[in-house]
Amino acid sequence: MMTVGLYQNFLLASGQAAPPWMVGGHAHLGVLSILAVVLGFAVPALGVVGRLRAAVSGLFVVGQWFLPLTIWIGEGAGVTALMPTAFLWGLCLVVSMLLMAYVSAVGGADGSGHAAGAMPLADD
Numbered sequence: 001m002m003t004v005g006l007y008q009n010f011l012l013a014s015g016q017a018a019p020p021w022m023v024g025g026h027a028h029l030g031v032l033s034i035l036a037v038v039l040g041f042a043v044p045a046l047g048v049v050g051r052l053r054a055a056v057s058g059l060f061v062v063g064q065w066f067l068p069l070t071i072w073i074g075e076g077a078g079v080t081a082l083m084p085t086a087f088l089w090g091l092c093l094v095v096s097m098l099l100m101a102y103v104s105a106v107g108g109a110d111g112s113g114h115a116a117g118a119m120p121l122a123d124d
Contacts, residue, residue, distance in 0.1 A: 004029075021075030029068040032093070036064055039100070046103050056099050063093035 004026045008018040039060060048056060067089040074082040 019076065021071055025068040025071040025076075028071065029064075032064040032067070036060065039096075042100060042104075046100075048100075048103055052099065052103070056096050059092040059096035059099075063089045063091075063096065067093070 004022065008022060008026065011018045039056070043053060043056060067086055070082050070086045070089060073079050074086070
């Protein structure tokens with residue numbers, strides 16, 4: 001991630017433009033990496049376990065890596081036949097986030113309003 005950013009900076013400093021496919025892939029990977037950190041805190045905080053946790057994590061990881069790689073390989077290396085798969089990787093990300101939105105809306109993976117195994121707040 002940082003290497004790509006440094007390379008783009010080198011290109012700009014030398015008077016060349018960074019290719020749009022490189023900028024797009026770098027932006028996707030950067031934003032999705034930040035979202036992965038947030039997801040890493042949200043999944044345990046909401047008590048997401050079992051198959052739901054596997055679905056959320058698996059779909060996100062697949063989308064996080066294959067979406068930018070599709071842009072880099074498809075446009076950068078000229079393998080444009082891969083470009084339609086970007087919709088599939090994007091759909092993986094959307095489904096992962098919809099599952100987390102559902103868990104957030106019902107108040108935890110068990111629907112109780114708090115994370116599974118979490119201790120209730122004290123009155124004092």
